[in-house]
Amino acid sequence: MYRNQPAQQQRRSQPPPILSTKDDAYLTDALSWELLAAKKAHSFASQCSDNQVKYQAEQLCQMHQRHYNILLNHLSTDRQQQYADQSYPHFHN
Amino acid sequence: MNSNRGSYGSYQQHYSGSSSPTIKNPSAPFEKGPEFNDRDRLNDLLATEKWLTDGFNVFVRETSHQDLYNDVLHILNETHHACRDVFNLMFEKGWYSLHPEQPSHVEEHYQKYSGYQSQFPSQNTGQYQTGGMYSPRDY
Incomplete structure (x- = not known):
């Protein structure tokens, strides 16, 4: 699928927000x-x-639960979908 | 210069000899037996936080995109602060002691490493330029 990227695509200074x-x-x-x-x-x-x-x-217990939620958010389907839409419109399907 | 000026607040300074002072609070009571006590629990929590900072240090270095990097660096930073909080509590409870280095040794090393500053290869001697790539960044 990466082969299908348009050749005139802008050079990125950083990786796209995709896991x-x-x-x-x-x-x-x-x-x-x-x-x-x-x-x-x-x-x-x-x-x-x-x-x-x-x-x-x-306090430590609560901190770790907070950290868990921050990390989990990066796996959320909403976020992944959003990433895919803005960065690789052709990534899915 | 190395007299006790009470700069350690209310901490006790035990002098077992004339030259080996200990910085330590009076120990808070805890069960002293084979059972897992409060001091053991706090030690175990400190070990856990330390182990986590190692893990997140590798993680943050391996992250791909900026958002993930920011979040993982934030978690690493907070985990370091948590280590510090637990360490401070152990110290407060008198379950952790420190031994101050002799001021003459510190002074000797200061002199030695001050001399090495003459070996700095850059003319810009440690003065950070604002906006420079390696100016200090706070996280």
Whole structure:
């Protein structure tokens, strides 16, 4: 499909906002890390007797859930569709 | 010059000898036995955050497009801050101690490496030009 790009296409200074196979592999890896870290922090928070440690652990849990959502957003079909439309109109179908 | 001026706030400074001071808070109580205690939990969380910064450091370097790069760099940065927060809490709890280097050693190294500045190959000696490619960037 890349062969079908018009020859007169402008030279890009940066890669288009399309996920590479490597991006996808790293994203799914990182999502697993974040989920595990969030679960661990939450589990530890529930076991802590020291309130400061408990609070810190819960903060970490929330941060990892936030990070998870940021990463997941890059895999969303809406976003991918949007990317494909603006960058490679001929990419799908 | 190396007298205790209380610049470490309320931290205790233990002197086991005349020359090996320790910067450390009084230890907060935690269970001292075979069970997984609060100190172990905080240590484990710190190890997790450190491990994550390694992972995201590789990830950010391998990203393709700018939006993904920005988001992953943001996550890397926040994860570093999280490491710092956990480290600071461990220090506050007195579960982490530091040993200050002797000021005479620091001074010696300052002199030595100040001398090496004469080897700088660029005339533009460390002064960043605004708008330059390698001017400081904040993330």
